[in-house]
Amino acid sequence: MDKVIIKDHLPFEMPKTKHSLVQEWRFLTFMHWEVNPEKIACHLPEGIELDLYKGRAFVGLIPFMMKDVHPRLLLPIPGISNFPEFNIRTYVKVDNKPGVYFLTLDAESYITSLYAPLAYGLPYQYAKGGVQVEGNKYIWDSRRKIKGFELSGFSQKLGSIKTSQKGSIEEFLFERYCLYTKYKNKICIGYTSHNQWTFYEAKASFTINNLTKSFDLGINNLFEPDYTHVSDGVYVNAWSLQNVS
Numbered sequence: 001m002d003k004v005i006i007k008d009h010l011p012f013e014m015p016k017t018k019h020s021l022v023q024e025w026r027f028l029t030f031m032h033w034e035v036n037p038e039k040i041a042c043h044l045p046e047g048i049e050l051d052l053y054k055g056r057a058f059v060g061l062i063p064f065m066m067k068d069v070h071p072r073l074l075l076p077i078p079g080i081s082n083f084p085e086f087n088i089r090t091y092v093k094v095d096n097k098p099g100v101y102f103l104t105l106d107a108e109s110y111i112t113s114l115y116a117p118l119a120y121g122l123p124y125q126y127a128k129g130g131v132q133v134e135g136n137k138y139i140w141d142s143r144r145k146i147k148g149f150e151l152s153g154f155s156q157k158l159g160s161i162k163t164s165q166k167g168s169i170e171e172f173l174f175e176r177y178c179l180y181t182k183y184k185n186k187i188c189i190g191y192t193s194h195n196q197w198t199f200y201e202a203k204a205s206f207t208i209n210n211l212t213k214s215f216d217l218g219i220n221n222l223f224e225p226d227y228t229h230v231s232d233g234v235y236v237n238a239w240s241l242q243n244v245s
Contacts, residue, residue, distance in 0.1 A: 025234055085103065138154060
């Protein structure tokens with residue numbers, strides 16, 4: 001994977017300080033459902049505003065692999081730096097700067113699941129799972145041990161590789177370069193820098209999906225996303241949280 005980050009496409013400047021973490025996001029399936037804005041807005045902290053695409057709100061379910069996660073000046077640690085993650089996110093803005101907000105981040109990493117909520121206020125939960133690649137298929141499964149929420153299925157590439165066009169739904173969903181969270185009663189931002197997404201349109205097939213159901217978002221069919229895409233992934237620089245001024 002190309003580890004040179006081209007910055008021409010970034011919608012805003014990254015911090016002047018050095019990034020704190022290096023990681024790769026690999027073998028991603030992006031599944032999105034349109035939802036009633038009121039259903040998703042009630043999950044947002046005060047100070048974080050729902051971002052809409054032509055008046056429409058979306059929630060995304062994204063299984064993928066976190067690879068070679070490590071602090072900038074250190075090396076990846078075998079058995080710790082690679083793990084599957086399954087997150088549910090929506091699209092938000094603060095002071096008109098677009099980003100993402102996570103409803104949950106399920107991961108097969110005890111360290112991340114313990115450390116990230118304390119250090120960053122991110123809602124990580126430990127879950128057993130896996131993401132595998134077989135030809136044009138990405139196969140994923142996850143089960144949260146405490147409450148038993150599960151996700152299982154696969155996605156399959158369709159057509160040729162693409163990048164998002166200006167003003168498209170794909171640009172709205174993919175080209176996000178920060179996250180927002182509430183940490184110690186303050187709205188915080190975490191910047192991420194990576195190359196522009198390349199992706200394929202895809203078809204998703206589920207065995208079970210009660211992970212998304214657990215948030216009562218009013219989705220009529222949890223087995224039929226409105227949009228499905230897959231991507232081989234990106235190399236990422238990530239910054240520590242900053243208070244939103």
